[in-house]
Amino acid sequence: xxxxKETYRCNVCGNVVEVKGEKEELTCCGEPMVKVExxxxxxxxCCSR
Numbered sequence: 001x002x003x004x005k006e007t008y009r010c011n012v013c014g015n016v017v018e019v020k021g022e023k024e025e026l027t028c029c030g031e032p033m034v035k036v037e038x039x040x041x042x043x044x045x046c047c048s049r
Contacts, residue, residue, distance in 0.1 A: 008033040
């Protein structure tokens with residue numbers, strides 16, 4: 001079973017962290033960090049036919 005990782009970003013300085021397992025509220029630059037959602041690939045482009 002793969003470990004689930006969550007990625008968080010600071011909207012002030014751009015710092016990015018990955019968290020495995022349990023976590024408390026993450027803060028950076030005095031502000032809460034925001035969870036970064038994984039982008040889904042868009043259809044089209046050079047690789048779709």
